[in-house]
Each structure stands twice: as structure tokens, then as C-alpha cells.
Amino acid sequence: MDASRTRARLYLPLAALVCSAALIAGCSGSGSSPAKDDTTTQAAAPAAANDLQDDYLKVIKDVLPSVVQIQASSDLGSGVVYDDKGHIVTNxxxxxxxxTFKVTxxxxxxxxTATLVYAYPQQDLAVIKLDKVPDGLKAAAFGDSSKVQVGQIVLAMGSPLGLSSSVTQGIVSATGRTVSEGSGDGGTGATIANMVQTSAAINPGNSGGALVDLDGRVIGIPTLAATDPTLGAGTAPGIGFAIPASMVTKVADQIIEDGRVTDSGRAALGITARTVVDDDYQAAAGVAVVEVKSGGAADKAGIEPGDIITELGDTDITTVTSLSEALAAEKPGDKVTVTYTRDGSEKTVDVTLGEQ
Incomplete structure (x- = not known):
């Protein structure tokens, strides 16, 4: 298999990556029985390590059978078995x-063999369905994203570089990240809110797999890896992102029940837009409205084609990506103040956001 054809989004360039390390050495104060204390510590450490290893082995045994490899034409990715009817969720x-796809x-x-049920690029999620459900197919259990904590140990399962049923480990590095994909090289261009950042290795082919906690629950779908500008197109080690499980289940349930997404939960202005630059053609200066959806949020607020949006609430808007990221922090029905220029004059208007 040509590993270079595996799918993964290696976007989110970082302006700078600053790594620091410190060795922290500590020693306890003197005590009446130092030899006894040392013995206790020495005995406890291997026991704790064995307990953690047992946890890893149990989670892998329970969850890995629910993680599949997906072959789409010449591209490769991963997926997670969603139910006993053969539905599989992926990116x-x-x-x-x-x-149509081949699934291992x-x-x-x-x-x-499997067939596409529906793809929802706006959230970079899709559901496919096995044409025939094999014996012993096991659905994964999905967790509650609101309970995910920074520092929590996690395992990433998938097919990095075509190496099926691979497992890497790390921790939850952060939660609530808003990340924008690129639109080239097969990317959807989606802006995704509330992503889980992890130090577990995410490589090409991991996309669509499982990020799992030590309770054996899927807490996210690995989707993105950051890139380090100093490495050209190379990834920044230890910085990966997963779509939170709560969003995965919300979208997957709608696709399975209705054949499409009926309630995205994603706020929208209802416009088609493009980035514009300043008079010196040096820097992005706002978002020009190209088209306004009839009856949409912008239309109802009186925003017109040709207007240039410069702020959404308290957030400066310089590019289409920055507008998408600002909207990702809002919900349909929220009222926000939009600042824009028309014929050189600055205006503001309150907009009740619609749904994407």
C-alpha cells in the first residue's frame, strides 16, 4: 500500500513553536527510617506502572475491534463502528x-464493501454503512465531551500511514480549540469549534479513527495535526486535534435517522464572502459580502453585497477564516453586532444569527 496516499489533514500552521524543558529534581527531608521509605517507594512504583499498563491493555482489547480502516479509491483513512447495523462514522x-468504499x-x-450515507463537510464528518454486517462487529461507546479534562490520558487508534490497528498514547493537552482546515489537498475548509487537543501522535491515516479515554469511551475523532513552519509541510509533533464526541454523535444520529444533517448547531450570517486587502495590498482588511442569502440573517439585518465586514461583536474580522472562527463561538439565534463599511462609511447593525 502506498502510504503517501493516506488521508489526513495536516493543517493549522503555527506561527511559531517554542519548546522549553526543565529537569526538576527533588529530595525529601531527613527521616528516622530513610531505608524503609526508599523500599516502600521502590515497591510502589512498579505496581503503579503495572496497573496503568493493565488499563491500557484492557482499553485496547475493548475498543480496537471497533476501529476500522477505510479505503476510498486510492486514499486511506480510519473509521469507528457506530452501531450494530454497520454504520461507521469517519471524517x-x-x-x-x-x-463506495472498502473497509477492513x-x-x-x-x-x-460499504456505501456512503451522507457527508457533512461543514463539520468534517461523514457516515458510511457496510453492505453486509460481518459477525462479531462491535460498536464503540462514545463519551461525554463536557467531562473531558486537560491532563487526561488518552489513546489514539487508527491506521496511520496504512498501518492498521495502530495505537499511540498521550494526554488531553487542551479543550475548546477552534481550528480551521485548509481547503487544498482534499481538505474541506471547515472551521470546527470545541476541538480536543492531544499530544497523542496523529499521522496521515489516523483521520476518522478514535481518541479514547481509559474508561474505553471514544471522546473524539482525530482529524487534524498542526504543521510546523520550520519543517515546511512537516507536522508539529504532539499537537493533534479531534472533533469532540458530543458533536460526532449529534451529527451521526441525524445522518442515520434523516439521511442528512437537519440541526447543525452552527451559526451563520447567510452570506457568500471573500477576503479583501488594504489599500497598500499588504494585509487582509476585512470580508467583502459577495452574495446575501434571501431571508437569511444578513438579509434581514440589511447587509448588502459590497459591504465589507470588519468586526463581529468584539472580534476583528480580517479574513473569511477569522469570520468563520468568530461565528464558531456563537449559536443560531444569538444576537451579535456586526460592524461593516459601505461606500467608505462605517456602520453597525445587530444581527440575529441563523443556522448553517
Whole structure:
């Protein structure tokens, strides 16, 4: 298999990566029985390590059979078995424009065929369905994203570089990240809110797999890895992002029940826009409204084609990406103040946001 064809989004360039390390050495004060204390510590450490290893082994045994490899034409990704009817959730950028797929499960090397149910690029999620459900197919259990904590140990499972049923480990580095994908090389261009940042290795082919806690619950779908500008197109080690489980289940449930997404929960202005630059053509200076959706939020507020949006609430808007990221922090029905220029004059208007 040509590993260079595996799918993964290696976006979110970082302006700078600053790494620091410090060695912290500590020693306890003198005591009446130092030899006894040392013995206790020495005995406890291996026991704790064995307990953690046992936790890893149990989670891998329980969850890995629910993580599959997805072959879409010449591209490769991962997926997670969603139910006992053969539905599999993955990334929209894994399925691309394909309608049929080959799927390999962890417990069976025979390829299964699957068909696209629906792809939702706005959230970079998709559901496919096995044409025939093999014996022993096991659905994964999904966790509650609101309970994910920074520092929590997690395992990433998938098919990095075509190496099926691979597992890496790390911690939750941060929560609530808003991340924008690129739109080139098969990317959806989506801006995704509330992503889970992890130090677990995320490589090409991991996309659509599982980020799992030590209770054996999927807390996210690995989707993005950051890039380090100093490495060209290379990834920044230890900085990956996963779509939170609560959003995954919300979207997947709608796709399975209705064949599409009926309630995205994503706020929208209802416009088509493009980035404009300043008079010196040196820097992005706002977002020009190209088209206004009839009856949409912007239309109802009186925003017109040709207006240049410069602020949404308290957030400066310089590019289409910055507008998408600002909207990702809002919900449909929220009222925000939009600042824009028209014929050289600055104006403001309150807009009740619609749904994407």
C-alpha cells in the first residue's frame, strides 16, 4: 500500500513553536527510617506502572475491534463502528467525493464493501454503512465531551500511514480549540469549534479513527495535526486535534435517522464572502459580502453585497477564516453586532444569527 496516499489533514500552521524543558529534581527531608521509605517507594512504583499498563491493555482489547480502516479509491483513512447495523462514522475528508468504499475491520482481514450515507463537510464528518454486517462487529461507546479534562490520558487508534490497528498514547493537552482546515489537498475548509487537543501522535491515516479515554469511551475523532513552519509541510509533533464526541454523535444520529444533517448547531450570517486587502495590498482588511442569502440573517439585518465586514461583536474580522472562527463561538439565534463599511462609511447593525 502506498502510504503517501493516506488521508489526513495536516493543517493549522503555527506561527511559531517554542519548546522549553526543565529537569526538576527533588529530595525529601531527613527521616528516622530513610531505608524503609526508599523500599516502600521502590515497591510502589512498579505496581503503579503495572496497573496503568493493565488499563491500557484492557482499553485496547475493548475498543480496537471497533476501529476500522477505510479505503476510498486510492486514499486511506480510519473509521469507528457506530452501531450494530454497520454504520461507521469517519471524517468527510476521508470519504472525499467517493460513494463506495472498502473497509477492513480489526478482527477480519477480508475487505468489506460499504456505501456512503451522507457527508457533512461543514463539520468534517461523514457516515458510511457496510453492505453486509460481518459477525462479531462491535460498536464503540462514545463519551461525554463536557467531562473531558486537560491532563487526561488518552489513546489514539487508527491506521496511520496504512498501518492498521495502530495505537499511540498521550494526554488531553487542551479543550475548546477552534481550528480551521485548509481547503487544498482534499481538505474541506471547515472551521470546527470545541476541538480536543492531544499530544497523542496523529499521522496521515489516523483521520476518522478514535481518541479514547481509559474508561474505553471514544471522546473524539482525530482529524487534524498542526504543521510546523520550520519543517515546511512537516507536522508539529504532539499537537493533534479531534472533533469532540458530543458533536460526532449529534451529527451521526441525524445522518442515520434523516439521511442528512437537519440541526447543525452552527451559526451563520447567510452570506457568500471573500477576503479583501488594504489599500497598500499588504494585509487582509476585512470580508467583502459577495452574495446575501434571501431571508437569511444578513438579509434581514440589511447587509448588502459590497459591504465589507470588519468586526463581529468584539472580534476583528480580517479574513473569511477569522469570520468563520468568530461565528464558531456563537449559536443560531444569538444576537451579535456586526460592524461593516459601505461606500467608505462605517456602520453597525445587530444581527440575529441563523443556522448553517
Amino acid at each position: 468527510a475528508h476521508v470519504v472525499g467525493d467517493e460513494k 475491520t480489526a478482527n477480519n482481514e477480508d475487505e468489506q
